[in-house]
Amino acid sequence: MCTAATYQTSDFYFGRTLDYESSYGEEIVILPRKYKLPFLHMGVSEQHYAIIGTAHIANGYPLFYDAVNEKGLCMAGLNFVGNACYAARTADDSDNVAQYEFIPWILSQCADTAEARAFIQRLNLLDTPFHAQMPAAQLHWIIADKNQTITVESMADGIHVYENPAGVLTNNPPFPEQMFRLNDYMHLSPKQPQNHFSTELPLRSYSRGMGALGLPGDLSSQSRFVRAAFVRANSVSGNSETESVSQFFHILGAVDQQRGCCEVKDGQYEITIYTSCCNADKGIYYYTTYNNHQISAVHMHHENLDSSQLVCCPMQTKEQICHQN
Numbered sequence: 001m002c003t004a005a006t007y008q009t010s011d012f013y014f015g016r017t018l019d020y021e022s023s024y025g026e027e028i029v030i031l032p033r034k035y036k037l038p039f040l041h042m043g044v045s046e047q048h049y050a051i052i053g054t055a056h057i058a059n060g061y062p063l064f065y066d067a068v069n070e071k072g073l074c075m076a077g078l079n080f081v082g083n084a085c086y087a088a089r090t091a092d093d094s095d096n097v098a099q100y101e102f103i104p105w106i107l108s109q110c111a112d113t114a115e116a117r118a119f120i121q122r123l124n125l126l127d128t129p130f131h132a133q134m135p136a137a138q139l140h141w142i143i144a145d146k147n148q149t150i151t152v153e154s155m156a157d158g159i160h161v162y163e164n165p166a167g168v169l170t171n172n173p174p175f176p177e178q179m180f181r182l183n184d185y186m187h188l189s190p191k192q193p194q195n196h197f198s199t200e201l202p203l204r205s206y207s208r209g210m211g212a213l214g215l216p217g218d219l220s221s222q223s224r225f226v227r228a229a230f231v232r233a234n235s236v237s238g239n240s241e242t243e244s245v246s247q248f249f250h251i252l253g254a255v256d257q258q259r260g261c262c263e264v265k266d267g268q269y270e271i272t273i274y275t276s277c278c279n280a281d282k283g284i285y286y287y288t289t290y291n292n293h294q295i296s297a298v299h300m301h302h303e304n305l306d307s308s309q310l311v312c313c314p315m316q317t318k319e320q321i322c323h324q325n
Helices: 099-107 114-119 177-186 221-234 241-253
Strands: 002-008 014-022 027-031 038-040 043-045 053-058 061-071 073-077 094-097 123-126 139-144 149-155 157-162 263-265 271-279 284-288 293-299 312-316
Touching: 002 073, 002 221, 002 241, 002 312, 014 241, 027 284, 043 221, 043 241, 053 099, 053 271, 053 284, 061 099, 073 099, 073 157, 094 099, 099 114, 099 123, 114 139, 114 149, 114 157, 114 221, 149 293, 157 177, 177 221, 241 271, 241 284
Parallel strands: 094 123
Antiparallel strands: 002 014, 014 271, 027 053, 027 312, 038 043, 053 061, 061 073, 073 139, 139 149, 149 157, 271 284, 284 293
């Protein structure tokens, strides 16, 4: 499935893993300010914020998985199968937005999470598919800026917006349950464990490196949520760009999926297809792929953001090894 996280040093960072058994040909896409952005029921936006992120381009339209706009607002959609529910028809008193339009709808117009919240108050999120062969994906979303992180879930009883103090998101169960389950792990510590089991037993730490004893290690979404939340909360790095980016990839590395460990169909395995890390302040989108551990970067501000044409950069998917001798 997927995991998203935020991280703050001198700059604000946002990214995610995409865990699936196959790629859809996603690439890094820059959507400039004058790209004519069509919405099914809300007209065409001809002037808006520039956006950078990972998307699958279908019929010239960017279907974003995760993205950041030029103001530093970040958003990602993660699988929420079985719980996601969207409206079947338009509503007269609402902004009618198809599920696949949600990320560009927010990021093209909102500068921060406060503005995003206001837009969501008017939102009627529709189940309209992009086309007949692409049904509406069952997702929930993490939206963040350097000051606040929220989770958005559209369910049978309506749209819910939650404060997200953990700064991470995975998949099922619904977000309040994910947060509640962190109570089961309040004993976790990065320090060497102490004997709280019994004063009658001579229990002791028997090696170095026993911090985080009891942290769940499986690939379930709940365990990944706990693991990502713990690693993020206890991460320490310098403030430089290289130190911050490196640490962010280590945070999401804690939930990496290796081929062979999670079989979803006969002979098909979920893997971490890509991991992203965007410096939301500078508009730099870093990523790695399953077969290329070298960090690649695409700079939003190296392009003409007043253009009307999409800029697409295929992902580097072949391993690049530095031979030192």
